[in-house]
Amino acid sequence: MQTTLSDAAKRLARAEEAERILRSCVHCGFCNATCPTYQLLGDELDGPRGRIYLIKQVLEGQPASAKTQLHLDRCLSCRNCETTCPSGVDYHSLLDIGRAVVDQAVARPPLQRALRSGLRNLASHPTAFKRLVQLGRSVDSLLPAALKAKLPRSAATAQARPQAHHERRVLLLEGCVQPGLSPNTNAATARVLDRLGISVTATPQAGCCGAVDYHLDAQARGLERARHNIDAWWPAIEAGAEAIVQTASGCGAFVKDYAKLLHGDGQYASKARRVSELARDLVEVVAAEPLDKLTCHSGQLLAVHCPCSLQHAQKLGGSVEALLKRLGFNLSNVPDGHLCCGSAGTYSLTQPQLARQLRDNKLDALESGRPDVIVSANIGCQTHLDGAGRTPVRHWIELVDEALAKSPSLA
Template sequence: MQTTLSERASHLPRAAEAESILRTCVHCGFCNATCPTYQLLGDELDGPRGRIYLIKQVLEGNDVTQKTQQHLDRCLSCRNCETTCPSGVDYHNLLDIGRAVVDAAVPRPLGQRLLREGLRQTVPHPELFKSLVNGGQVFRALLPGTLQSKLPRNAPPAKQRPVTVRERQVLMLEGCVQPSLSPNTNAAAARVLDRLGISVIASREAGCCGAVDYHLDAQAIGLDRARRNIDAWWPGIEKGAEAIVQTASGCGAFIKDYGHLLASDPAYADKAKKVSALARDLVEVLRDEPLEKLGIHASQRLAFHCPCTLQHGQKLGGAVEALLTGLGFNLTSVPDGHLCCGSAGTYSLTQPELSRQLRDNKLNALESGHPEVIVTANIGCQSHLDGAGRTPVRHWIELVEAALP
């Protein structure tokens, strides 16, 4: 795609990257065939090709409007289009560049600003978020249905973590909302890893991965969170930690991008590259271990929802399914497994109607094989799907841990 950046756009920090990505696109339209929002709305501007055109126009100096912002906001950042694209267009990075330019040019309505700021002031702060969740549980009956659906239902409490320190050690991101919404997930991961001779070493100074801020009009703050995490993990890395494990694929996808996002920061570029290289989704660690040592012989009937950040962002589609099948779990077939569930970070709150439609479609597909439980690999997807009050949804590692002899 031929493009000529405006004088103003050519001075942007990522101008050369944006121009390179735009020139990669051959506007074939294959991406629209797998875009969830295009399938729902049927509008060219609500598909990847249309959004690329919008970003191109913005960077070439055309007027930026609230309509432009709306079409970019509706994108889930699921990256399904990247999996489909025959030209290898780096769409998600182009979208981030375009959104930053548009958000700087178009003031948001007050309601949107308050919602986004409220999310940024609560979601990345585990203790505050936990207090809100606990308060919500107390007054659950008085809350509107939209808020009730965001609270966990029957979440198993966290089991005790192993205390033995093994020779092999990994770091693990605890996450922002997962300790409150699914408190046993990280404990279950630590217990399974311990059975395999691997200790999880705490890194208390590490916090939010930065994705929430980064995708809610505060990219600089998101990158500052990334820098703080790098500083928090660095002593453990220097002591020989094998990996930085994530049990939330959304966080993992963002951490694996640290090296790219901080490549121009002379103080952090090399460290960020190292952190991204060490970042591993839990399934990447477990699939290389002798899982027969766990002694699991499971037969539970499960449907696995593969999060977009796992299959499209980290290119790990099929990895969890293979692991669970190998352990004896009975996995049902899931039609259109490549499509997004509508969670997409905070999308279920910023775009509730579209998110709800995508969730219902996804649940219909997941439940078509009549599973006992739906399992997934990302807390956002887990909470969003379970909030419908239908088939229970849990993290897959919890069922693996529960099946340990």
């Protein structure tokens, strides 16, 4: 695609990157075939090709409008289009560039600003978020249905973690909302890794990965969170930690991008590159180990929801399914597994109507094989899907942990 950036756009820090991405797009439209919002709305401007055109217009000097902002906001950043694109267009990077330019030019309404600011601030205070969840559960009968659906269906507490005693050690990104919404996920991770001879080293100084800020109009603040985490992890990395494990695939996708996002930072570029090299989704860590002694005995039928951040961003589609089959679980077939569930980080809160439509479509597909439980690999997707009050949705590692605990040969 031919493009001529405006003088203002040429001064952007990522101008060359934007121009390169725009020129790589051949406008074929294959991306629309797998774009969730285009499938729902049928509007060219609510598909990747149309959004690329809108960003191109703005970068060439045409004024951005609230309508431009709306079409960019409606994008889930699921990156399904990148998997489909025959030209390898780096769509999500262009979207980040375009959103930043448009958000600077177009003031949001007060309610939108308040919602986005609130979400960003909650992400930086996991203890406060956990208390808010507990408060919400105590008065859930008084809450509107839409808000009640965001709370866990049942109270859950984190069970005990094993003491670190193995020579092999990994770091674990605790997350900002997962401890409040699914507190046993990280504890189950530590117990399963312990069985594999791997200890989890706590790094309480590390906080939110930065994705929430970065994707909600605060890219600079998101990068500051990345730098903060690098500083928090660095002593343990120097001491020999072999990986930085993420149990939420959305966080994992962002941490793996630290190297790219901070490549121009003279102070952090090399450290960010090392952190991205060490970043591993939990399924990568477990699947790389010998699992002969970890055969699970479970009579449950599972449906696997593969988050977009796992299959399209991290290119690990099918990895959870393959691991669970190795461990002896029975899985149902899930049609249209490539399509987004509508969670997309904070999307279910900023675009609730579209998110609900996508959620219900995804649940119909997941439940088509009549599973007992649906498992996911991302806390946002897990909470969003479970909020429908249909088939229970949990993190896959909790099912593995429970099955192992019930196996007499592994006790």
